[in-house]
Amino acid sequence: MTSTCAKCGFQNVGGAQFCANPACGAYLPWDRARQPETGRVPVAEQRAGVRVELAETALTVEPGQTAETQVTIHNTGTRVEQFEVRLFGPAAVWGQADPAELAVYPGTKATCAVRFTPPRSSSAGAGRWDFGVLVESSVNAGLHADATGWLTVGTFSALTAELWPQVTRGRGTTEHSLILVNGGNLSEVVKLGAADDSGELRLDLPASVSAGPGRTTVPVRVTVVSGQDDGRTYRFTVTATPRDRTPIVVNGSRAVPAAPRPQPAPAPAPSPPRPEPPPEPPRPQVVYVPAGAPRQRTAGCLGGLIRLVLWCAFIALLLAAASWAYDNQDQVRSWLESLQ
Structure with missing residues (x-):
């Protein structure tokens, strides 16, 4: 005996509670006492829940x-x-x-x-x-x-610290920034402290700060209390201690410029040398000629004339010798060969 699904019309095996059609699966109530003689299956009420x-x-x-x-x-x-x-x-x-x-x-x-x-x-x-x-x-x-x-x-902590800038320079009060980065998921109450080895710095910062998740900036003011300005660099440390954790230490420095020293006065420039006075022109000399001077002048002129005549005679002699040698070349040549 089979039962017909009232929803899709699929023929199911008798006694089945659900339609065997994969696309349907409807509930198949069956009551033999209420079945009409015609064999029709009553339509079951559908519900969703x-x-x-x-x-x-x-x-x-x-x-x-x-x-x-x-x-x-x-x-x-x-x-x-x-x-x-x-x-x-x-x-x-x-x-x-x-x-x-x-x-x-x-x-x-x-x-x-x-x-x-x-x-x-x-x-x-x-x-x-x-x-x-x-x-x-x-x-x-x-x-x-x-x-x-x-x-x-649950909770977890992840705190880091950084000092920026690490070095400041000046004679008055300078300021650093302590940057706390809380990577955890709850606020941290962080204790703060600072110290320097020289004892000549005054470090001003709050004793504690509440650092929520994210970034927190804390000012750190540094002042040199010794009053020295000899150009030294002072080193200091800042400590951040979170709750139930190891302290975090960051380092910083404070440089003090040296005071300007008085410079010696420059030496005066040497004066330029004085120009030497130009030499005096020679003074004319007055020659006094004695009374016998005309005679000496006459004698001097005669001597010059004699020397001129002698030079002329010497030149004429040379010219004559040269002319003779030119006219008697063969004789001179033979004479020279005999000398060799």
């Missing part, structure tokens, strides 16, 4: 680790349902459902895992984060159910 349960509604997780719970979906209707699982709430950004889609037959249930993995950063603040699991049917519009819970995120 879903219920959601969380295995754990309160989860605890450390940043960077994973917390997991199970979601149970009950199909209380008379049809096969295709459900989509989604997360909502503040903690949903760290969660995922696996699987996110699943089919549930009427009167049965199915489970999926929901995992939360908050990052190990300041964005995952310590404390309670609520979440919800929403189950919606893709077969019956408007069919949905949800369950809620909360996730408690």
